């Protein structure tokens with residue numbers, strides 16, 4: 384057991400539970416930094432910045448951490464790992480939340496350069512998913528990580544690699560035509576734009592490399608302190624020892640590598656698994672799965688009369704852990720009956736997240752009931768932001784909003800595009816960032832015989848002949864629903880997608896009630912209509928039954944991820960079989976390691 388604790392700079396703005404769990408999984412104890420004095424005393428600091436650049440810098444100033452941190456980092460000789468925003472704050476400034484283009488928020492300024500925003504006209508923003516790395520230095524931090532293993536990113540802002548800062552680059556990554564710093568390393572200063580705590584075993588190995596290095600450095604620092612009291616000969620001998628220790632694998636043992644300036648990396652297409660969760664008739668929380676959103680057993684399944692019980696496909700945490708081990712790129716828990724009750728007191732679902740995040744190190748989304756509500760028992764009102772905060776604290780990385788996003792989009796459209804700043808999307812996105820807000824759309828087809836037949840306000844989509852309606856209609860519009868498909872609303876999926884993007888959503892989970900549970904493939908026409916209308920990433924959902932359905936949706940549309948449930952729950956297809964098929968079809972697919 385190491386003799387030191389990892390000092391964690393957590394200012395309470397988001398989900399750092401996973402960072403904590405990843406450090407603990409590597410065998411280290413954590414001490415929270417709550418006062419400025421602790422910064423100077425720390426042996427090693429990990430700073431998992433969450434939220435926006437501006438708010439992070441503000442908190443550092445308010446808590447009196449800014450100056451001590453600058454001092455700690457000044458000579459690059461004290462071990463520090465900044466994660467995502469925690470790495471960005473090391474630069475001089477950022478464009479994030481600077482309404483005036485000339486005004487940039489000042490950062491810690493230990494790395495030259497300014498943090499910029501990806502260009503939405505060229506690439507989907509945020510950059511979400513698993514991407515590769517071009518290694519600029521050989522470093523002990525990456526000693527357990529194979530070059531081809533992908534890591535998980537989620538960010539809209541990036542630090543460009545330029546002449547002034549290129550010697551800080553540990554790795555760079557490309558997104559569209561943009562090369563950016565995916566990690567930095569100088570002396571004992573390390574930063575990752577990617578999330579080690581969300582990069583599966585690969586990410587745990589990054590932390591292992593960094594913290595092991597730390598262990599050797601602490602021994603060195605301890606000796607160095609002792610030497611100050613000793614004779615110069617002894618100092619010389621110990622200095623030799625220190626150099627040797629350094630050469631045997633400490634942070635200083637980095638070597639520049641020659642990189643091919645034309646080398647690129649690729650954002651892979653994600654395979655997401657959804658777990659629809661609800662209580663069964665005995666009150667136990669189970670993973671269930673419907674056919675066109677009906678989750679009750681039917682006659683085919685042995686129920687002779689009427690509707691049977693809720694299908695039970697397993698326990699949420701056990702199933703999610705299996706999917707993590709089998710290579711899922713992301714996991715979504717959807718509380719599908721949350722419209723019946725508020726979720727603040729929904730202890731079982733919160734416990735699911737708390738448990739899941741202890742051993743699952745890929746992104747976790749939670750949906751169902753993200754809205755403001757008043758508890759009828761106590762009359763207390765909770766805002767959507769408070770509900771989301773509760774889930775983030777329990778271990779969620781993103782929240783997905785269904786029904787409430789329909790109301791927000793309707794109001795936005797009816798008010799000719801007015802942003803009130805008060806919707807669940809806006810409030811959560813403002814505090815936690817757009818990347819933390821996923822919109823779950825539950826549309827169903829309304830067939831029309833011709834483009835003229837439809838109401839002009841809905842986008843009419845042409846269907847493939849194999850998808851024609853009951854009277855041979857080859858066109859339809861996609862009507863949004865709320866409460867898990869129980870109530871239809873007068874807004875189409877394309878209009879809703881455009882509205883929620885403007886309101887600040889970072890991603891869309893696009894279901895299709897007609898295809899759900901049918902194993903006939905994704906609704907390609909719907910996926911194209913929505914993904915072509917927005918610049919934020921779209922996750923295709925509903926209808927997968929075989930590996931070829933994944934290659935189809937990735938080839939024929941620009942969606943960035945594909946989600947399936949039933950085929951994996953019923954063990955009809957393995958995740959690895961889907962991924963192998965995608966690789967054979969030339970679709971960029973995450974490469975990972977499975978053993979710790």
Ligand code: 1PR
Nearest residue numbers: 657676719751752785786823867899900925926947948949
């Ligand atoms: O409206 O914000 O409270 O959120 C409710 C959430 O619960 C929404 O995300 C909504 O999609 C989901 N939901 C509500 N009722 C159901 C149901 O099935 N009765 N599940 C439901 C929706 C859709 C997918 C499904 C895919 C893939 N599930 O997640 O897993 O269709 O399935 P397949 O691969 O088996 O075809 P709010």
